[in-house]
Amino acid sequence: MSDRKLRHALAVALLAMTASPLFGGEKKPHEAGAHESSTSLGFTLPDVRTGKPVALADFSDRKAVVVVFMCTTCPINNAYMPTLAKLSKDYRDKGVQFIGINSIPVDTTAEIVAHASKNGIDFPVLHDPQGRVVGQFDARRTPEAFVLNEKREICYRGRIDDQFGYDFRRTKATKHDLIEALDAVLAGKPIAVAQTEVLGCLISRTAPPKKDATETFTRDVAPLLQKHCQECHRPGQIGPMPLLTFEQAESWSGMIREVVARKRMPPWFADSKIGHYSNDRSLPDKDRETILAWVDQNCPKGDPKDMPAPVQWPIGWRIGTPDVILLMKEEYDIPAQMPRGGIAYQYFVIETNFSEDKWVERAEAQAGAPEAVHHIIAFVAPPRDSKEPRSLGPPVLPPFLPDARYATVLCGTAPGDMPTILPAGYAKKIPKGSRIILQMHYTPNGRAQKDRSRIGLIFAKEPPKRQVLTVPIFEYRFQIPPGDANHKVESRGPWDYVSGAKPGLDRDAQILSFMPHMHVRGKDFAIDVIYPDGKKDDLLSIPHFNFNWQNSYRFAKPIDVPKGTVIHCTAHFDNSAANPSNPDPTKAVRWGDQTWQEMMIGWTDLAIERK
Numbered sequence: 001m002s003d004r005k006l007r008h009a010l011a012v013a014l015l016a017m018t019a020s021p022l023f024g025g026e027k028k029p030h031e032a033g034a035h036e037s038s039t040s041l042g043f044t045l046p047d048v049r050t051g052k053p054v055a056l057a058d059f060s061d062r063k064a065v066v067v068v069f070m071c072t073t074c075p076i077n078n079a080y081m082p083t084l085a086k087l088s089k090d091y092r093d094k095g096v097q098f099i100g101i102n103s104i105p106v107d108t109t110a111e112i113v114a115h116a117s118k119n120g121i122d123f124p125v126l127h128d129p130q131g132r133v134v135g136q137f138d139a140r141r142t143p144e145a146f147v148l149n150e151k152r153e154i155c156y157r158g159r160i161d162d163q164f165g166y167d168f169r170r171t172k173a174t175k176h177d178l179i180e181a182l183d184a185v186l187a188g189k190p191i192a193v194a195q196t197e198v199l200g201c202l203i204s205r206t207a208p209p210k211k212d213a214t215e216t217f218t219r220d221v222a223p224l225l226q227k228h229c230q231e232c233h234r235p236g237q238i239g240p241m242p243l244l245t246f247e248q249a250e251s252w253s254g255m256i257r258e259v260v261a262r263k264r265m266p267p268w269f270a271d272s273k274i275g276h277y278s279n280d281r282s283l284p285d286k287d288r289e290t291i292l293a294w295v296d297q298n299c300p301k302g303d304p305k306d307m308p309a310p311v312q313w314p315i316g317w318r319i320g321t322p323d324v325i326l327l328m329k330e331e332y333d334i335p336a337q338m339p340r341g342g343i344a345y346q347y348f349v350i351e352t353n354f355s356e357d358k359w360v361e362r363a364e365a366q367a368g369a370p371e372a373v374h375h376i377i378a379f380v381a382p383p384r385d386s387k388e389p390r391s392l393g394p395p396v397l398p399p400f401l402p403d404a405r406y407a408t409v410l411c412g413t414a415p416g417d418m419p420t421i422l423p424a425g426y427a428k429k430i431p432k433g434s435r436i437i438l439q440m441h442y443t444p445n446g447r448a449q450k451d452r453s454r455i456g457l458i459f460a461k462e463p464p465k466r467q468v469l470t471v472p473i474f475e476y477r478f479q480i481p482p483g484d485a486n487h488k489v490e491s492r493g494p495w496d497y498v499s500g501a502k503p504g505l506d507r508d509a510q511i512l513s514f515m516p517h518m519h520v521r522g523k524d525f526a527i528d529v530i531y532p533d534g535k536k537d538d539l540l541s542i543p544h545f546n547f548n549w550q551n552s553y554r555f556a557k558p559i560d561v562p563k564g565t566v567i568h569c570t571a572h573f574d575n576s577a578a579n580p581s582n583p584d585p586t587k588a589v590r591w592g593d594q595t596w597q598e599m600m601i602g603w604t605d606l607a608i609e610r611k
């Protein structure tokens with residue numbers, strides 16, 4: 001019997017057991033569980049580390065057992081690993097045993113072992129690729145915790161606490177549900193909250209494909225994953241789980257359904273009714289319906305002959321082979337833990353030693369330690385006597401840097417953003433004798449590492465028609481009151497910070513793209529242009545800004561804007577307690593580098609006639 005058939009047979013067998021109140025079967029999520037079990041639970045599964053069978057009954061001397069459903073990839077699951085490792089240690093001497101169950105078929109034993117040791121998990125982790133124990137507990141998501149009392153009845157099921165969710169990470173949990181349940185059980189008291197909702201990744205439960213299924217993986221779904229998902233969901237990229245094969249897609253089908261239906265994936269935040277963007281990642285409705293139908297039909301595989309050839313993804317540099325690679329002179333030591341007060345932005349100066357002006361068509365920044373580099377911005381600092389058009393910027397670079405005032409942005413990295421790839425005939429200038437300044441924002445992730453980041457450049461074959469400048473349309477004179485859920489800040493530009501002259505373009509130009517930038521209190525961001533005759537055009541609207549994604553929005557066609565045009569940005573900030581990412585709703589917030597301070601910048605790529 002093939003693996004898949006075996007799993008179907010087991011799924012059918014499990015459904016047949018639904019007569020017992022223990023087995024969730026067709027019940028709605030979370031109906032089963034707390035206080036309900038009349039039959040005692042039991043399982044025996046191999047420990048991933050030793051291969052030896054471990055049974056629930058082995059821990060009969062323990063006062064309570066916590067069974068946690070885990071996986072190796074789900075971001076929320078992973079965020080909780082340090083908490084789980086600590087809880088298991090804290091409660092061991094109180095007679096509590098933690099057991100991890102991994103029911104994800106595509107997680108291999110080797111991956112589960114590596115994941116556990118990387119996260120300091122020292123309790124047994126059992127592999128349940130056939131989903132037997134998931135069925136027994138009717139577990140829905142990773143990480144879902146079940147507290148079993150001395151009689152081995154489920155007396156709590158749900159989240160560990162409320163620290164992590166889709167799109168938010170609190171600095172500290174405000175509700176400690178698992179701890180409260182454990183303390184109550186150990187004290188022989190009733191549990192106040194016996195069931196809570198779990199945020200995390202759905203564990204897929206397989207059933208045979210429906211007979212009247214119309215969609216297949218190989219013919220209908222694989223091409224969509226190639227087009228819309230694999231840019232990030234392949235090894236080495238930022239998407240947590242690879243989505244290359246049928247097994248991977250089937251294994252995550254429940255979660256794929258959820259993120260696609262809720263439009264969380266692919267990540268794209270601009271209102272596509274307002275502008276047309278060449279890098280629009282949003283999923284067309286028709287493609288969304290295909291993916292949803294395929295999951296609802298229980299993931300038919302289809303004819304292997306229909307499977308499209310794998311996409312040949314660029315290896316190394318996404319811009320192609322660079323003409324020049326510029327590297328930080330020395331390594332920077334990133335500490336394991338974020339020191340109190342954070343790590344100030346670090347600046348590294350790289351001499352280009354270019355003896356002639358260079359025109360850059362493509363530029364890509366690459367972090368040396370990607371896991372702990374939040375962002376890089378690479379600036380071009382031309383020599384003071386070069387009379388280049390300035391970026392008209394805010395004090396984004398500290399004055400102690402050489403020629404910081406004249407620096408323009410070359411390229412950067414931020415989650416979800418792409419390298420700079422300009423259309424033919426457009427290029428950024430690196431005047432001869434320039435230096436490159438890297439602004440680095442380091443965010444330690446628990447492991448001390450060394451970073452030596454670099455940028456790759458591809459030069460235009462001939463001098464371009466137009467010169468591209470990245471201009472910040474910013475406002476730094478704001479103060480967001482404590483608790484304010486909708487504080488408005490506007491900016492107008494381009495504005496010469498040095499002369500303080502009235503905002504507006506000093507010559508005809510074209511707008512190529514925008515990249516709104518705010519921090520964790522950022523709520524929405526909109527950009528319009530006001531022409532010299534007073535007419536107005538809306539160019540970009542981000543109704544739900546998400547700090548985790550610093551996307552740039554590139555127009556399908558450059559937008560002509562005459563001299564005198566003002567670019568106008570409107571942003572709102574949520575400094576209330578209702579914003580889970582808000583580190584402190586009781587504080588007034590002003591402009592500053594660190595993520596607990598705020599920024600308000602509409603980065604704009606403008607093209608001007610080359611001199």
Ligand code: HEC
Pocket residue numbers: 074075076166167201225228229230231232233238239240252255256259260264265266267281283416
């Ligand atoms: C631009 C990169 C990118 C693209 C394109 C993308 N994803 Fe993701 N995806 C991510 C990242 C990053 C995360 C992790 C988010 C986090 O850490 O919270 C994620 C998370 C997920 C998750 C886990 C659940 C979650 O919310 O964390 C699923 C499932 C998923 N993506 C499916 C898809 C599918 C299906 C597509 C295509 C239709 C897709 N993604 C396209 C980057 C991407």
